[in-house]
Amino acid sequence: MPDPILDIRDLTITARRRLILDRVSLQARRGQVLGIIGPSGVGKSTLLRAINRMLELQPGYRVKGEIRFHGHDIHDADVDPDTLRQRIGMIFQQPVVFPTTIAKNVLFGAARLRRLGKSERAALLDSSLREAALWHEVKDRLHDSALRLSIGQQQRLCLARALALDPEVILMDEPTSALDPKATEAIEERILAMKATRCVVLVTHNLDQARRVTDWVACLCADNGHGELRFSSFPRDGRASAMLSETSCWASSTPSSLRLFSSVSGGRRRLGRIAILSACSAG
Amino acid sequence: MIPTMKSIPALATLLIAAIPSLSVAETLRVIGSTTVNPVVAEAAEVLREEAGLTIRVDTAGGSSGGIHALGAGRSDIAMSSRPITEADRERYPSVRFDSHRAGEDALALIVSHDVWQGGVRAIDREQMQAIYERKTTNWKSLGGPDRRIAFFNKEPGRGSWEVFADWLYGKAENSPPVAHPEVGANEEARTKVAATRGAVSQLSASWVDGETIHALAITGDDGQPVEPTHEHITDGSYPLNRTLWLITDGPPQGAAKRLIDFIQSPRGHEIVKKHGYLPPM
């Protein structure tokens, strides 16, 4: 196994004195897709935002524990968060397109962060759109407004925009939950293609998607009111997939499943249910 | 790349830095009394057309305002309807005040039409002191209409007040602390007195139109009322006359000299007479 690009040990995140993630540890390697799954509100997105230090842009979050990128803790004093975010790209659940042309969107980051000549710019535009499988659909209207693209195309545009900076890691926060099945399939196909040269960290609560694209999966649960790592395993491993489908922590947060869960936890039934509800709503 | 809004401050500092090098023709600055202003303003317009002199005339602050501006070096000529006092010399020891006569003028005690109609035609020093110190407050006691006396005082810095206080109390400094509604320039004094019943104030005699406002005669110690006519100014029998001064720091040179010489020339005297004043004695 190649040594991990991302090595997270005992990561604990609190927001204004409320515990959100408790001692989560996991690793991600190049050539691998790490899936992070669990019910909504368990802190999956918060974990993802901690990896490229986007969390510190919002007031009130405190991060403890270690996140090592290439063996170097990202919270060291000499780390420049902006340069770190160039190495670790991010795709959001709702595609965010800048109110300008498709070409300017793709190069929005690269044009400002790299010194690119005219030809280099065209080449980068071409390669990024191809790697995001959007080139054929937009190659002859690169200077149209990006706002006229479909949601699926916009999400791939965001992907191309991130890839233009050639990041080593791509963080994806439920990238397909807003997309139709055809667009979802396109994104998943891209994830598998990217796996060869980059490390992908995919947050999803779509079980089949996890089975289809991830190499390794970490399940976060909200056992006692805050996100904890229940276990991590190969997705297609027989034992793991069985556990995946029936463990309560994985089930969606419908009330029925909550009752099942609270009975298992015995005495702390009342506290458990309240904690869960508050955790879920916090997400 | 959107042209950054941040480049504008650089442009501004460039523009402001470049301006000083542009200043070309020196401008003659004249500040002071509104009484002297009409003569100097007209003379300035003539010299601007004929000799291309750029002369700026400003009346903010009146005579004292002009003298302070001259003392502080913010003006080349001070227009004043009062002479330089010891206090001025003490305040600006380094300035060699050089005073030049532009004309003579009588300060009239003007009343509104209803007071004049009511029979008040002359006043003596004691009566005026009583009005100034608010001891007399009704015109009836001066043989006039039964109406409150509305005394408008010239605002601080005006030359007229200094001349008025010198006549009333020997020296302006000896005047008692008393407060009256203030009026600014001559125009405002004229307007306020004309528009107010039972009004009295101080105003250059040349501004009196004899319809809306009237000039009272001053009863001297010998009991004879003396009107502020040109004859009485030249023979000195009217007590409240004053010289209109153009004051410089040291002997005037360049544009200042040309303006003063022009005003003291026969053509200048015509302008002085046109505005109701007398050429210098």
Added chain:
Amino acid sequence: MHALPHGRLTWQKRRPPDAVVFTCLAAAALFLALLGFTLILWVREAWPAIRAHGGEMLTSGEWFYRHQHFGALAMIYGSAVVSLLALLLAAPVAFATAIFISEWLPHTLRPWAKAAVEFLAAIPSVIYGLLGIMFLRTWMADWLAPFDPLSGDMLLTAAVLLAVMILPTVTTFAEDSLRAVPAAQRLAARGLALNRTQTIHRIVLPQAWPGMIGAALLGLGRGLGETIAVFLIIGRLDNRLPESLLDPAPLIEPGQTLTSKLGGPETHIAMGDPLHWGAILTLGLILLVLTTLFVSLGNLLLRKNPAHP
């Protein structure tokens, strides 16, 4: 692939200072520092007068600069009376107008009403001064003739003119605080068969009331600071104090406020004499304290409702 070297240290290089952020912070700091510096300079130049005549300024009503008396009580009284009277005249009209615009006026007409209010707010104070001289002065003189005022210029004239001038300010902020009450609450109230008037009195006003008081205080602050219009029609008579607090006599007499003195001739000639100049600057400080007091109180009250940023 155009992969950059994935070496561990590439993302650790010292980052050059961000020029744009630096200029922003520097410009902001420079602006505040400039104001702070002038305030210090202001207090420093006012200090000789504060030390020598500080007490007298707040207790005596005798201002004779030629005799080194600098009692400012009459001017503080003038400013207070004119501004409070203006507010008493303007507030009812402004509140009623705000209520009408926000509660009764159909949506389509609202921009027109707001345009009229903003037009009144946009008129420069020198124009109000001109209108005061051309019309208000003579009207007040005739209207109050039975009381035999000295002339049309008096505290009351200044108060009436100032009322017109602060009307737009109070109306706009009062309307803001009324709009801050969510529309849903009005619908809910109407749902319970309350008519529009009851909705206004029972639901809207109780919540908007603090904001409207805030609007009134902002109007008062605006009134206190008005100089040019007041200077033209207040008569500029110093040292006019009432016998008792509620004595109406001075209202129909010419008077003086802090601003009409500050905008007047003495400021031109005071610079020569440190004590006189210091006294003028102290008047400025008194005005600044009064205005800041009312405006900050007003803003706090306005901020209580969500709409006000």
Added chain:
Amino acid sequence: MKKALQLLSALTTGSAAAGVLLLAGALAFVLITRGSAAISPAFLTQETREAGASGGILWQIAGTLILVATAALVALPFATALGITRAWLLPPQSRPARVLGFILQLLNAVPSILLGILGLILFTGMLGWGKSWLAGGVLLGIMIVPTAAVMLANRIESLPRGQLDAAAGLGLRRGHIIRSIILPQSAAALLSGMLLGLARAAGETAPILFVAAVFSGATIPTGIHEQPVLALPYHIFVLAQDSFQEASRTNLWGAALVLVTLVSLPALAAIPMRHKLHNAADHA
């Protein structure tokens, strides 16, 4: 009884609003009828003669435009910087951000006469400029900075959070984000804030009274030291206070109409932008 009460309430508030509307109409009517008598091409292109009794108000208009342009140049950088600092550079809702917001609102309400005296301290006292157009421009600039900064800050706070996060996610530095997203999308609010400020600056007399404006004799300044300008508000102020010859009365009303028009133009131009912002603010 309820019906009557409703009618009464509608009537009283309605009549107050009608009163205000009537007042605005009356002022406009008076200004237009009395002012238009003096308006003519000559009135706008000739210089004043006989202390306002005849001639035009050319240099007064020019002076006011010079003061307003200088105020814009002085105010723009500071308003931009303060707006961005309050709404974005300082952590939102943090103590410094709230304190800066409070200071800006206080500065917005500082009486303009105090700016005039501030000018005396700085420009006449310290720098010894005497009367100078630049002093007036700087003071008017200082006056409008808070108005523009507050409008800009409010707009930045209502910008879509998503775009800012996306840009940060790309590794763009705060400077890039300011130039690429914040400024382009809040320029309209900054512009309308500036326009409102300039409209007020054009009509102000108190700040320029002591350090910038004279009644006669100035044309286009050719330097900084002792280079005053004429100004429309100061012209009206002196004429209103002093002379009342019949001729100068019509010119006085003409100058008043020109000033009110000059002041209304930027305010009118700002209205479309403010509606757009208002709607944007509602949806954000």
